[in-house]
Amino acid sequence: MPVCQNCHNKWSWKQTFKRSFTSTLDGMTCPYCEEKQYLTSRVRKGSTIIPFIIITLIMLSNLFFGPSFVFFFALLGLIPLFFGIYPFFVELSNKEEALW
Numbered sequence: 001m002p003v004c005q006n007c008h009n010k011w012s013w014k015q016t017f018k019r020s021f022t023s024t025l026d027g028m029t030c031p032y033c034e035e036k037q038y039l040t041s042r043v044r045k046g047s048t049i050i051p052f053i054i055i056t057l058i059m060l061s062n063l064f065f066g067p068s069f070v071f072f073f074a075l076l077g078l079i080p081l082f083f084g085i086y087p088f089f090v091e092l093s094n095k096e097e098a099l100w
């Protein structure tokens with residue numbers, strides 16, 4: 001779970017999850033010290049690359065096995081899993097980092 005870089009309190013899964021999907025772009029407010037926290041560029045890179053990997057896998061499976069709805073739905077099933085584990089990989093930074 002992420003640790004606030006300002007007050008060093010650990011955020012819970014629920015706190016991280018809620019903030020990740022409501023206020024990522026302009027920073028996330030820490031529930032303890034109310035300071036703005038930002039995702040590190042590493043986490044932001046990962047969270048933009050993973051959807052591309054999923055889409056590529058769907059395309060490749062269509063190419064090799066023909067349009068397969070089973071595989072498509074299996075991958076769709078992975079998406080909630082991805083959101084479920086996402087808060088475990090979140091890292092926080094005091095200031096906004098350049099993405100690349």
Ligand SMILES: [Zn+2]
Binds near residue numbers: 004006009030033
């Ligand atoms: Zn804090």
